[in-house]
Amino acid sequence: MKRPNILWELKEKSQAIIEDLGEKIPAKFQLRLGELGLLKSQPITCLKKTPFNGPILYQVGDGVISLAREVAENIYITRKKNG
Amino acid sequence: MDNVLLIGKPNSGKSLLFNQLTGLKQKVANFPGVTVEIKSGSFDNIGLIDFPGIYSLTPLTKDEEIALEKFREAIEKNDVSGVVCILDATRLERSLVIGLQTLNYAKENNVPVIFALNMMDEIQANKSSIDVNSLSRELEVEVVPISAKKKVGLDILKSEIKNMLKSPNDYLPGNVWKGNDVLVKSRELNQTYGPKTDVILKKQNFLDKIFLNNFWGGIMFALIMIFLFQAIFTWATPLMDLVELTLAWMGQVTSSVLPDGVFKDFINEAIFGGVGSFLVFVPQIFILTFIIGILEDSGYMARASIICHKPLSFFGLSGRSFIPYLTGHACAIPAIFAARTIESPKKRLITILTIPLMACSARLPVYALLIAVLIPNKTFFGGVFGYRGLAFFLLYFFGLAVALIVSGLLSKTIKSEADTPYIVELPPYRMPTLIPLVRKSISAAWAFFSKAGPIIFMVTLVVWVLGYFPNGSGNLENSWLSHIGQFLEPIFKPLGLDWKYGVAILASFLAREVFVGTLGTFYGIEGADENIGGLSESIQADGLLPASGFALLVFYAIALQCVSTLAVLKRESGNKMFPIWVFVGYTTLAYVLAFLTYNIVLFFS
Ligand SMILES: Nc1nc2c(ncn2[C@@H]2O[C@H](COP(=O)(O)OP(=O)(O)OP(=O)(O)O)[C@@H](O)[C@H]2O)c(=O)[nH]1
Ligand SMILES: [Mg+2]
Numbered sequence: 001m002k003r004p005n006i007l008w009e010l011k012e013k014s015q016a017i018i019e020d021l022g023e024k025i026p027a028k029f030q031l032r033l034g035e036l037g038l039l040k041s042q043p044i045t046c047l048k049k050t051p052f053n054g055p056i057l058y059q060v061g062d063g064v065i066s067l068a069r070e071v072a073e074n075i076y077i078t079r080k081k082n083g
Numbered sequence: 084m085d086n087v088l089l090i091g092k093p094n095s096g097k098s099l100l101f102n103q104l105t106g107l108k109q110k111v112a113n114f115p116g117v118t119v120e121i122k123s124g125s126f127d128n129i130g131l132i133d134f135p136g137i138y139s140l141t142p143l144t145k146d147e148e149i150a151l152e153k154f155r156e157a158i159e160k161n162d163v164s165g166v167v168c169i170l171d172a173t174r175l176e177r178s179l180v181i182g183l184q185t186l187n188y189a190k191e192n193n194v195p196v197i198f199a200l201n202m203m204d205e206i207q208a209n210k211s212s213i214d215v216n217s218l219s220r221e222l223e224v225e226v227v228p229i230s231a232k233k234k235v236g237l238d239i240l241k242s243e244i245k246n247m248l249k250s251p252n253d254y255l256p257g258n259v260w261k262g263n264d265v266l267v268k269s270r271e272l273n274q275t276y277g278p279k280t281d282v283i284l285k286k287q288n289f290l291d292k293i294f295l296n297n298f299w300g301g302i303m304f305a306l307i308m309i310f311l312f313q314a315i316f317t318w319a320t321p322l323m324d325l326v327e328l329t330l331a332w333m334g335q336v337t338s339s340v341l342p343d344g345v346f347k348d349f350i351n352e353a354i355f356g357g358v359g360s361f362l363v364f365v366p367q368i369f370i371l372t373f374i375i376g377i378l379e380d381s382g383y384m385a386r387a388s389i390i391c392h393k394p395l396s397f398f399g400l401s402g403r404s405f406i407p408y409l410t411g412h413a414c415a416i417p418a419i420f421a422a423r424t425i426e427s428p429k430k431r432l433i434t435i436l437t438i439p440l441m442a443c444s445a446r447l448p449v450y451a452l453l454i455a456v457l458i459p460n461k462t463f464f465g466g467v468f469g470y471r472g473l474a475f476f477l478l479y480f481f482g483l484a485v486a487l488i489v490s491g492l493l494s495k496t497i498k499s500e501a502d503t504p505y506i507v508e509l510p511p512y513r514m515p516t517l518i519p520l521v522r523k524s525i526s527a528a529w530a531f532f533s534k535a536g537p538i539i540f541m542v543t544l545v546v547w548v549l550g551y552f553p554n555g556s557g558n559l560e561n562s563w564l565s566h567i568g569q570f571l572e573p574i575f576k577p578l579g580l581d582w583k584y585g586v587a588i589l590a591s592f593l594a595r596e597v598f599v600g601t602l603g604t605f606y607g608i609e610g611a612d613e614n615i616g617g618l619s620e621s622i623q624a625d626g627l628l629p630a631s632g633f634a635l636l637v638f639y640a641i642a643l644q645c646v647s648t649l650a651v652l653k654r655e656s657g658n659k660m661f662p663i664w665v666f667v668g669y670t671t672l673a674y675v676l677a678f679l680t681y682n683i684v685l686f687f688s
Contacts, residue, residue: 028143029504034266035139035180036508042270048291051301052393055402055505057291061176061270062280064287066389068402068505 005079008056008072010046014079018044022074029071037061044077085248086123086130086162090154090185091169092178093117093136094510096201100169100231101133104241108526109133111519112379113510114406116424119146121153129244132157138177138508140184145423145431158192165195165247165254167240172202172213172228173511175277179269186224186256187265195247195254197225199240204230205511211278218276223257287511294386304390307383311374312479315367316451316472322366327617330359348556348608349547356607357543357600360618361535364448364596365528371413371444372527373520380515384409385507392505398487399494401427401505404434408486411441412479413527415648419655426506429499433490435655436665439643440486442479444531445595449639450478452599455619457632482640485672539600542590547604559583559609578638578681579631588635592644630684634677641673 010016018040021030037060038044047057047064055066067075089097093115102109105124110117115136123132135150142148157163168185170178182198189196198219206213219226227243229236247254260268273280294300334355341347378384384406392402403425411418418438425431442450454474462469549564559565568582575585583605591598599618606621643649649662656662 025504028141029506031141032138032143032506034263035141036506037176037266037270039266039270047288048295049297050295050389051297051304052390054389054393055507057295057389057509059280059284062273062277062283063174063177064284064291064509066505066507066509068392068396070502071504071506 004076006073007044007046007058007067007075007077008069010044010077010079012046012049015043015045016077016079018042019076019078022076024074025071033071033075036065037063038065038075084125084128084130085164086132086157087244087248088132088134088154088157088163088166089169090134090150090166090181091136092138092171092174092181093508095136095169095171095174095178096231097136097169098133100199100201100229100237101131103231103234103237105131112376112384113382113513114379114384115508115510116144116146116406116421119149119420119423121150127241127245129248137181139181140188143503144426145428149423158188158194163194165197165244165251167197167199167244170198170200170226172200172206172278173283175213176269176273177508179272180265183222183260183265183268186222187259187261190256190259193255195251196256197227197240197243197247197254198222200226200228201231203228203235204233205283206278209278209282211282213278214276218272221258221272221276225254283511287509290512291386291509294383295389300386300390304387307378307387309476311371311378312476313468313472314374315371315447316475317469319367319370322369323363326363326366330355330362334359345551345555348551352551352556352607353543353547353604356618357547357604358536358540360452360603361448361539361596361600362532364444364451364599365532367447367451368413368444368531369524369528371447372524375410375413376520376523377515378409380513380520382510382512385509388507395487398491399430399433400487400490401425401430402507403505404430407434407438408441408483411438411443413444415439415441415443415645416651419648419651422655427499427503429494429497429502432497432656433493435652436493436661437486437490439645439648439652439665439669440482440489440641442482442640443645445535445645446639448596448599449591450475450636452602452619452622453632453636453639454478456622456627457629457636478636478640481637485641535594535596538594539597542593542597543600543604546586546590546601547608550605550608556608559605562608577678578634579628579685580635584631584635588638593646595639595644598639628685629688630681633684634681637680638673638677641669641676643669 018038021033045059047059049056055068056072057064057066089101091097098109098118099111104126107124109122118133118135121132121134123130125131134154135146137147137150140151142151166185166189168182170182186196200215215226215228225243227236227240229240294303334351338347338351388402388405391405395402395404407418407422410421415438419435422431422434425434454471458471458474460471550559550562552563554561564586565582568586571585572582587598587601590601603618606618643666649666652662652665653659
């Protein structure tokens with residue numbers, strides 16, 4: 001079986017579609033992530049990786065948010081062809 | 084009086100609008116989570132209440148919890164005549180999420196709502212636009228475009244608020260959305276009527292490439308921090324000299340007019356020697372607040388927090404701890420409150436417990452005095468860096484290092500449920516404005532003076548009386564205080580310190596700055612007339628051992644000598660015992676490390 005694509009591995013400057021938020025993220029946070037714009041079947045762009053392997057900057061909707069690895073590792077995406 | 088609530092997304096300009104309308108001075112800065120407590124004020128006989136920013140009506144962090152509890156209470160108890168929901172025009176989608184949730188909630192409770200669309204100046208500066216009329220029509224809410232910064236549209240907003248209070252039924256929400264529909268609708272509205280996101284984010288994304296560059300980002304962060312702490316010492320020096328000279332001049336003038344006697348001695352020794360030696364440090368507080376202010380207003384704080392996230396995680400903290408830690412260098416108390424924005428309860432607790440180790444401004448006078456005694460005033464790298472500035476930096480670093488070690492140990496011992504991850508919304512970069520910054524810094528310097536001033540005056544008075552009598556000036560060794568002080572000698576002897584330092588240390592448990600004032604008074608009494616050269620020279624002349632000097636620095640870096648911090652710790656940790664443990668723990672640690680320092684330095688010198 002093919003390993004699912006995870007958000008943490010999305011390359012800088014490329015875009016993807018959010019598939020699902022993994023179960024490891026507590027329900028309370030799933031809700032908040034949605035309110036911050038991380039919605040299923042919506043686009044997300046990786047803007048910038050940061051020093052020391054820190055939280056990565058993503059653009060969702062009209063905002064930029066930074067997500068630590070624990071979160072971004074548990075978000076599943078479909079990569080776009082021409083990212 | 085009618086009460087109107089100001090709510091909205093974090094960093095949307097609520098507090099700035101509140102300040103503009105009420106004339107009060109709530110803290111305003113460019114990162115989410117500045118306001119952590121509710122604050123009320125008024126204009127034209129209407130009560131206005133500023134809330135901490137919230138992303139949604141379901142809270143995640145402590146500040147949101149507090150805000151929402153009060154918000155619900157106010158609305159359900161019918162204390163509220165209306166709500167003004169602030170939307171950040173440059174983040175319309177995020178703003179509408181909380182906006183639409185508010186509409187729904189307000190409708191359920193029959194409360195009228197107005198939307199204030201803030202930051203319109205930035206939309207114009209980007210040559211973008213928002214279709215305000217269509218937005219208003221579709222939402223069935225009054226939407227008032229404003230710029231809190233440029234004071235545009237505030238009169239219209241005021242008259243809309245008054246209208247709302249007069250005929251609330253006209254302002255009751257019509258259309259409402261619930262649950263997931265809120266998220267979908269917010270995105271749709273932003274895409275239809277909002278500004279072009281790419282244009283708005285262009286500058287921010289460009290600057291992030293620089294400040295968060297994998298390699299340069301870290302280096303720039305280090306340079307900015309070094310610059311900050313170096314500046315406190317180097318830039319403040321001319322200002323401090325100025326204060327010192329003014330005081331010396333005033334001292335001379337007053338002593339030339341006053342007749343000889345006890346009163347003259349008191350003015351010279353207690354007021355100019357004691358209280359005056361503490362006044363000298365006010366410029367440093369000004370500069371510290373000024374530079375931290377630049378970082379806060381520019382938007383860099385949020386980036387620094389990201390850069391620090393990984394290193395801080397190693398010690399059981401999160402990037403969110405960065406802002407409380409940095410502001411803790413001015414004062415621990417607001418920093419402990421600021422820790423409310425840390426979403427993980429465990430990390431929040433650890434941050435709160437270790438903030439008192441940051442080199443706060445009350446430690447500044449002590450450090451500055453001892454550094455002036457111990458370290459020569461020389462520069463290197465062609466005058467760019469000074470040894471004293473470097474020593475300062477190392478002391479700051481020492482406080483931080485101890486805090487990180489303590490955090491690491493605490494995080495191993497404190498148990499917690501599943502941890503909460505790091506999610507932060509990035510604010511735009513903004514140019515800091517000079518005048519508000521200067522005002523903020525002046526009021527911080529004034530607060531430093533007015534808070535510690537009275538305590539210092541009282542302690543100085545007591546110390547002077549006990550040190551002056553029964554023999555008068557020049558005879559400290561036989562004073563009442565010296566007899567009392569002898570009892571302290573056994574405690575401080577292992578650090579190579581005599582009774583004078585013992586008294587000064589003990590007195591400084593009331594407030595750290597007292598240390599300087601007390602020593603100032605002592606040398607004032609001892610030196611009688613010739614103490615014009617400044618306190619540090621008197622101490623040098625008295626022959627303080629370098630080993631003892633360094634031991635003192637270590638002691639002051641760690642000991643928790645601040646009653647207000649303990650009180651706030653109790654309140655914010657919700658545990659009566661924490662302040663006691665923390666106090667005993669840090670005092671013991673301070674003494675032990677000071678003892679080790681004394682012996683190590685003695686061994687090598
Ligand atoms: N350009 C511009 N900047 C603004 C305006 N209003 C506020 N700001 C800036 O936006 C930032 C946030 O302002 P605050 O008033 O602290 O925001 P807040 O909503 O109270 O934030 P929290 O207390 O964190 O919820 C500050 O840097 C302000 O100077 C405006 O109308 N135009
Ligand atoms: Mg605020």
